[in-house]
């Protein structure tokens with residue numbers, strides 16, 4: 001049987017490399033069997049007869065990838081943004097996340113999150129849920145229905161949080177096993193479980209050891225937080241005096257890349273050894289610039305990560321970040337890199353539009369395999385952007401139009417979105 005083929009027409013843009021865009025004006029983007037077949041200025045004869053959707057002047061870009069977002073925090077975005085990380089966790093995060101023991105509340109909250117994520121330009125995301133198994137499975141069911149491609153984690157926490165949300169060590173491990181079995185048993189097409197120890201201060205060494213066992217048994221990826229904030233880092237030094245750097249508090253348990261595909265959010269203060277080990281072990285970094293500003297964490301040396309060839313994507317980190325919008329994350333990445341260059345370290349040049357776009361597409365997409373690009377063989381995730389509301393007297397080339405769309409949320413409309421070759425209902 002011939003694999004299903006369809007074709008989109010428009011102004012096609014993707015990252016040729018970290019520093020360069022590839023632009024095909026008024027061209028055909030061909031999808032075959034859920035993968036990118038190719039891009040053509042003139043459609044070859046053999047591809048005639050397949051359905052074509054002509055998006056006219058619209059921009060067609062790879063779906064955006066959010067490497068770090070907290071679904072239960074969606075309800076309090078924009079609140080407590082005058083606090084620092086640890087105070088904000090105590091004041092806003094833990095009390096709100098505790099409410100997800102109530103499945104009805106979880107359903108009403110996750111409905112809003114899922115609906116808005118579906119409407120956004122995001123096609124893939126790494127998502128934190130809460131410690132609660134039933135609510136996490138509910139979130140996975142809801143995300144699966146959207147057609148988005150996600151990795152979702154039941155959070156683990158067995159220390160340093162209020163009693164009402166703290167798990168016992170055994171309980172945390174056994175609930176995780178039950179959750180993984182349930183999730184795998186549901187045979188989702190687009191939704192995968194990802195191990196989610198919240199961060200070192202929340203997880204005892206004993207729990208980390210148990211999580212390693214679960215990681216190996218079920219061959220799971222892992223997401224967590226790393227070197228985000230000075231008070232957090234000082235706390236990890238106290239809790240794990242044996243660790244020479246924060247990353248070792250995961251690495252010691254085999255939960256820091258290598259055999260365990262890992263994405264770590266933030267890495268604002270990662271030092272030489274931590275960077276070296278992340279590179280060696282292919283740990284992905286989720287750079288979350290808006291969150292890093294909002295909870296006074298700092299500005300990560302992203303230029304250095306990119307130059308050294310580390311894997312870097314962008315994360316919204318809602319509710320540290322106020323919005324799930326990954327265009328905003330691109331703009332924030334560029335803006336904060338300029339402040340870092342100006343105020344902190346002029347040896348690291350500011351990020352370019354090309355680099356921010358790369359991180360939001362292919363850079364993060366690689367955590368999912370071949371995603372985030374229109375190179376042949378990549379999974380067909382595409383977003384069709386209508387920028388016609390933004391009026392301009394002068395002619396603008398396609399790159400300039402994309403650049404403006406990154407900054408002007410009010411003038412941007414998502415006309416269509418495809419994930420793995422399937423159109424998403426917006």
Ligand code: GUN
Pocket residue numbers: 070085089093198199225228291317320
């Ligand atoms: N570190 C541990 N938990 C969290 C969280 O929920 N958000 C952020 N930004 N950092 C964290």
Ligand code: FE
Pocket residue numbers: 068070225265317320
């Ligand atoms: Fe986070």
